[in-house]
Amino acid sequence: MTKIVIVDDHPVVREGLVAALDRKNGVEVAGVFGSAEEALGARVNADVIILDLELPGLGGLDAIAKFSAPVLVLTAYGTDEDIDRALEAGAKGYLLKGAPLDDIERAIEVVARGDAYLDPRVTTRVIRPRQRLSEREREVLRLVSAGNSNKEIAKKLRITERTAKFHVTSIFNKLGAENRAQAVAIAAEKHLI
Amino acid sequence: MTKIVIVDDHPVVREGLVAALDRKNGVEVAGVFGSAEEALGARVNADVIILDLELPGLGGLDAIAKFSAPVLVLTAYGTDEDIDRALEAGAKGYLLKGAPLDDIERAIEVVARGDAYLDPRVTTRVIRPRQRLSEREREVLRLVSAGNSNKEIAKKLRITERTAKFHVTSIFNKLGAENRAQAVAIAAEKHLI
DNA sequence: GAGGGCACTGCCCATAAGTACAGGTCCTCT
């Protein structure tokens, strides 16, 4: 009997998962929570945690490492950044909302026995090494998105305008953008900002 | 007995809605579909259509007007543009995914009797008049997001560079941006692109 | 028929952006 704990702030999603998993043999829903804090506080003994990344309060990404049971992420977006951080944090599975129920059930089995499961749409991103932005570059990108000029960025980060330009150029190279407008668009699309 | 048709491409969401509504008195789920085409083709007699906006094939926004029964939109994003277009297309209700089951049930009742229901998070946006971009401006904004210079935009739209600049400036004014990077960020945040 | 919104265009100008060259210091991992 595989014990499942569900952590998702969407009532409809919780309902759907419970309904689907209750029907299935060998699986038992041991707890359903709307936030990571509740789930962690309940200290339920589970074999698999199904965890949404967008949660009120403690975000799913930060919660992953706090669970002792293997975590199967089930979330709406599969952005490079989310996936990277979730897997780095120790998630054993990554599913996108909208996945067929069969896939969800298979993922639970796989994760429960200690293996890893990735949604096919996620796998594509994982096998292709991405150009991750450095901490500084993300900072600069954030300022660019807010409409700051290189001079303003320089002032805020206490560096010279030349260095600000340098970071901006690095961002272009990594994102494959030709100018700030496109960089912001790409970043938004990848949910980097 | 209120007859409901559910149109959503997420299996988990479909499952959740069916489970929740089956429990409720006076409500009957008369059909569940994964796309607008299927739902329209089935010609089920319904009192309320629960419709997701992000659908494969025919998008939810375009599908709204094609249903004869009142449509209750249930979607993940509540962006100004989506809301505007959905309401213009004739949606009678607008709920965000993540809404409590009670709200969903209330919305169904309200919509079924011909009134309108808005998610509280949506209402805020509706009562505040927004600066909507013109068709041309959205076109220009799209090109700006793709990294095009004013000259390139001019060429692609067969106008002069001066006119491209003019549109870009109008976009800045309406969005409250100071430059293209910020405009793209704001547009992305409002899901205008 | 007089607005009002939208689309379009001209000239001019100061500043910002983006890129080319070339270099430097840290820190970490091997």
Place this chain on the structure above:
DNA sequence: AGAGGACCTGTACTTATGGGCAGTGCCCTC
């Protein structure tokens, strides 16, 4: 010790951007 990465800086250059001022024409509504 050496390699690689992130981070930082300089000079010099071309081009793009954003905005001011001024004006035209179209279409739709009141």
